[in-house]
Amino acid sequence: MASHRLPKQPSRARVTVLTTAAAAAVALSANAANAAPSPKPNKDEVKSRVDRLYEEAEKATEEYDGAKEKQGKLQQEISTIQDDVARSQAELNELRDSIGLAAASQYRTGSIDPSVQLFLSSDPNDYLDRASTLDQLSAQQVQALKKVQAKQRELAQQRTEATEKLKDLAATRTELGQKKKEVQGKLAAAQKLLNSLTTREKTALTAEENRASRESERSVLGGNTGTASGRAAAAYAAAQGKLGTPYVYGASGPTSFDCSGLTSWAYAQAGVTIPRTSEAQATIGTRISSASDLKVGDLVFFFNDLHHVGLYAGNGQILHAPRTGAVVRYESMDTIGGPFMFGVRV
Known part of the structure; x- marks a missing residue:
C-alpha cells in the first residue's frame, strides 16, 4: 500500500530569514527608486576632470612618441642588417663557387683531392676542426676553407641579430598599439565630459582660455x-x-x-x-x-x-x-x- 507523506514544512527560523531578506530587497528597491540622481558637475568641476584626463593623455602621448621613434630606428637597423645578410650570403656563395670550380677541374683530370671531396659533402666548419686533416690540404685550400668558415659564422651572427631585432620590433608595435588605445580612451572620456556642458558653459570655458x-x-x-x-x-x-x-x-x-x-x-x-x-x-x-x-x-x-x-x-x-x-x-x-x-x- 502506497505511503502518503505530507511535505516537510519549513522551519520557523527559515521563514524568518526569508521574510527578512525579502523585506530588505523591497526596501533597497524603494530607496533606489526614490534616490535623487547624482548632481551634474558644474563647469569648473568638468574643467578640472578634463584637465586631468588631458594630462594623462599627454603622458601616454609621450610614451607613444617614444615607441614610435623606437619603431623607426628598429626598422632602419633591420633593413641595414638584412642588407648585410644578403651581401654576406653572396660572398659566401662566391667562395663556395670558387672551391667548386677547383673541384670540377680536378674531377675532369681524374685527380680530385680527397680533402675537396670531403668539403663538398660536409660542413667545412667540422672539417677544419679536425687538425689531423690539415696536412692533406695545400695552403691555398686551407685559406679558402677558412674564409668560408669565417663567412658562415658572420652570416649566422647577422641572422641571429636580425631575428632579435624583429622580436623587439614586434614588441614595440604592440606597445605602440596599446599607447595609442590609451590616448584615444583618455581623449574620448574628456570629450564625453565636455559634451555634458551646455553651450553657454562651453562658450564660457573657451572665453576663459582665450583671455588667458x-x-x-x-x-x-x-x-x-x-x-x-x-x-x-x-x-x-x-x-x-x-x-x-x-x-x-x-x-x-x-x-x-x-x-x-x-x-x-x-x-x-x-x-x-x-x-x-x-x-x-x-x-x-x-x-x-x-x-x-x-x-x-x-x-x-x-x-x-x-x-x-x-x-x-x-x-x-x-x-x-x-x-x-x-x-x-x-x-x-x-x-x-x-x-x-x-x-x-x-
Missing part, C-alpha cells in the same frame, strides 16, 4: 628677456610662426604638433637635431635649475615625469602645444597644471 592666452601674449611682448643663443632664437622664431596650429597627439609638424613635436621641429628649423620625446630632450644641453635664469628659446619641462615641454618665451611665459582641442599658444608657467622642473639650454 591674450594676457600671456601681452606679457611676452612687454617682456625684455634675453635670448640664449642664435640657434635658440631661430628655434623660437620658427615656433612663433606656428602660433594657432592645432595640437594633435603624435604629430611633429608642420601642420600639427604635440608638445615635444613642436620643440623638436622648431630646433630642426634652426639646424639642430634634438630627441623626439620630452623625456629624452631633458637629457641634452645645459640644465637651468632656476626659472629666473631662463632665456627665450630654452626648453622648459613640467611635471615630475617630464611629460610636458615647451619653449621659454620670457617674463614667466612659455610657447607650447598644450593639449588636444587647443592650439600652439603662449601660456603662463603658473597655469600649466604641473610644477616647473628645470630648463635646458641647447
